[in-house]
Amino acid sequence: AQSVTQLDSHVSVSEGTPVLLRCNYSSSYSPSLFWYVQHPNKGLQLLLKYTSAATLVKGINGFEAEFKKSETSFHLTKPSAHMSDAAEYFCVVTVRRSQGNLIFGKGTKLSVKP
Amino acid sequence: DAGVIQSPRHEVTEMGQEVTLRCKPISGHDYLFWYRQTMMRGLELLIYFNNNVPIDDSGMPEDRFSAKMPNASFSTLKIQPSEPRDSAVYFCASSPGSGSDTQYFGPGTRLTVL
Numbered sequence: 001a002q003s004v005t006q007l008d009s010h011v012s013v014s015e016g017t018p019v020l021l022r023c024n025y026s027s028s029y030s031p032s033l034f035w036y037v038q039h040p041n042k043g044l045q046l047l048l049k050y051t052s053a054a055t056l057v058k059g060i061n062g063f064e065a066e067f068k069k070s071e072t073s074f075h076l077t078k079p080s081a082h083m084s085d086a087a088e089y090f091c092v093v094t095v096r097r098s099q100g101n102l103i104f105g106k107g108t109k110l111s112v113k114p
Numbered sequence: 115d116a117g118v119i120q121s122p123r124h125e126v127t128e129m130g131q132e133v134t135l136r137c138k139p140i141s142g143h144d145y146l147f148w149y150r151q152t153m154m155r156g157l158e159l160l161i162y163f164n165n166n167v168p169i170d171d172s173g174m175p176e177d178r179f180s181a182k183m184p185n186a187s188f189s190t191l192k193i194q195p196s197e198p199r200d201s202a203v204y205f206c207a208s209s210p211g212s213g214s215d216t217q218y219f220g221p222g223t224r225l226t227v228l
Binding site: 032034036041042043044045046049090094102104106107 | 118156157159205207215216217218219220221222224
């Protein structure tokens with residue numbers, strides 16, 4: 001069975017400092033892993049996706065995530081936070097190429113202080 | 115591409131009334147998903163379709179909920195009768211299929227049942 005745990009419900013950083021949002025997953029099969037972002041009163045936007053190619057995945061808006069099988073982690077990072085990054089971020093796991101079986105984490109709310 | 119389109123964006127209704135939410139998926143996508151998001155339960159998959167056929171409706175909470183997809187470009191989620199605990203944001207998402215499991219979300223419908 002698949003599951004995903006986002007280790008922090010809320011992360012607060014100052015503008016210009018690095019961002020780290022942590023995610024651990026559990027999957028019996030080769031997983032696909034995603035990060036989605038949800039800005040207030042908006043839908044979910046795909047940030048990046050890991051399938052089976054490079055373990056370091058680059059996404060939009062300067063975000064990237066590294067797949068570490070040994071640690072079953074898929075942490076999201078950004079070198080320098082911007083005010084516009086304030087949003088909720090969801091880590092998602094699925095069995096690769098299985099439609100409909102997206103398992104969402106509880107979400108991490110990122111606050112960015114000026 | 116216009117992305118996934120949902121209407122209405124906001125709906126306020128009284129308990130006992132029928133509510134119909136609408137979704138237009140991205141053209142050419144074979145899969146359509148309905149999700150519900152609440153503070154308490156996060157994002158929950160309600161039902162999904164493949165080529166207009168319902169594949170998994172195990173997430174539909176009660177018989178008061180029904181979903182249809184009469185053609186490849188339109189789907190509805192109906193709640194009859196509505197109850198205050200149905201208040202949530204309902205998202206529609208679509209996916210191309212054909213080996214891609216990435217889902218693209220609409221902006222959501224915020225439903226308030228008084």
